[in-house]
């Protein structure tokens with residue numbers, strides 16, 4: 543949509559740490575806005591002072607007030623006003639309030655435009671070194687219970703690079719759960735304090751990075767980037783793999799096989815009996831090992847038979 547259209551909701555990205563990352567067009571839009579919706583009026587007030595913008599009206603719109611604010615925002619835009627939407631950091635609507643306001647404005651047939659800019663997930667993704675052609679931004683994991691196990695299981699099977707937001711105090715727990723679900727060798731990158739003075743990226747296997755996160759206080763803001771899963775080996779059902787991963791996560795939380803199976807069956811919508819069978823059955827590599835044992839036994843048997851034939855051959859004709 544054009545810059546000159548008067549009534550519109552303008553979704554404006556703001557810095558994730560470094561104030562130098564405020565897009566110039568963001569400054570123009572904030573200066574032009576009749577109202578700026580923001581999560582924290584004091585924080586956004588400071589940003590406006592930094593940008594040299596004389597504060598227009600500021601309205602608090604956070605996860606709790608977004609729905610209620612929609613009517614007023616729609617009325618203002620209908621009357622030809624320009625309403626800017628910012629959050630504390632990054633792009634509104636990405637693990638932040640904004641999507642509901644956008645939907646309300648679109649549903650009223652009004653204009654929505656954006657000033658794109660920083661997104662912590664994308665900054666972390668490009669620093670990870672993992673595949674950027676296909677990726678999924680998975681936001682924050684559920685904190686506990688079957689929802690968490692189900693999401694961890696999805697990640698275990700996810701072939702695309704996955705990006706997770708996390709609080710520093712929960713980073714070690716999340717990396718341990720990812721390690722237990724996705725396996726210790728899956729690669730991960732943790733991007734910390736992006737665009738700030740102490741920006742750093744920890745790269746390694748889940749086992750290595752989980753140990754690092756557990757060995758001291760993690761401070762600042764972090765994004766977890768998980769390398770995509772390798773394709774399931776031939777003969778291994780990918781859906782069963784997701785169930786096994788969810789079971790590992792549930793068992794890792796101390797649940798007995800029956801409880802874990804019930805929880806995973808409910809979370810993934812699979813019959814409980816099937817899930818229980820996977821819970822108490824061998825892992826595919828053990829099956830492979832069993833198969834290998836069986837193959838070895840076959841080979842031994844063939845070998846013995848060959849020896850026997852040779853002996854028979856040496857000893858005379860077979861009957």
Ligand code: SAM
Nearest residue numbers: 558632633636638661662707708735736763764
């Ligand atoms: N809307 C934001 C965006 O576009 O990135 C995300 C908001 S979400 C509520 C906040 C999370 O973003 C933090 O918990 C952290 O995972 C991540 N984050 C924000 N700023 C960051 C930074 N400078 N370095 C690393 N992670 C950051």
